[in-house]
Amino acid sequence: QVQLVQSGAEVKKPGASVKLSCKASGYTFTSYAIHWVRQAPGQRLEWMGWIYVGKGNTKYSQKFQGRVSITRDTSATTAYMEVSSLRSEDTAVYYCARDCDTGWCYFDHWGQGTLVTVSS
């Protein structure tokens, strides 16, 4: 069965960076895109960016352009997202999610989420 397993919770100081991982299993990793979505306390879900795993193409929300980098390691079937220059407003649960089979659409499987806390 399709599974996306994310790395554990992180606590970071303002100005630091964090790199999150999302290990995929149960499907052909290179055939689907992976998205990253975050959910700050009491806020709506917010799309951050995606990577088309096969070619490594990425696209980011303009809000996070320059501060977020999404990569993948196809041999490890793992996607990564690094967020730099962290601030307190980045405290949130970060999810990876798989794009649908035809690409550029809904998210049919989600990781369990990684809580990132940014605090001095």
Added chain:
Amino acid sequence: DIVMTQSPDSLAVSLGERATINCKSSQNLLSTSDNKNYLAWYQQNPGQPPKLLIYWASARESGVPDRFSGSGSGTDFALTISSLQAEDVAVYYCQQYYNTPWTFGQGTKVEIK
């Protein structure tokens, strides 16, 4: 960015009764090239990731009970739970995938009356 607005923010429905959540987009989500509405619905329980319920506005994801249905086109959509069960208590989100950035509604909390 396409703004997604859900209504109401919360609703309380008796067990076995119908619950309807509305979602309005700031732009048309119906593609003329494939005649599909680029709209999905998700259910989220506390401490859990969202779960896909409906895609293409009205297609039910495999394994989702048939009491969940999606309707609408263009800019106005709805998610209906025909007979509310206790396990349906959750927050529901609509999402557009017509244009980047993908955007979500603010969520609707469904509770038992």
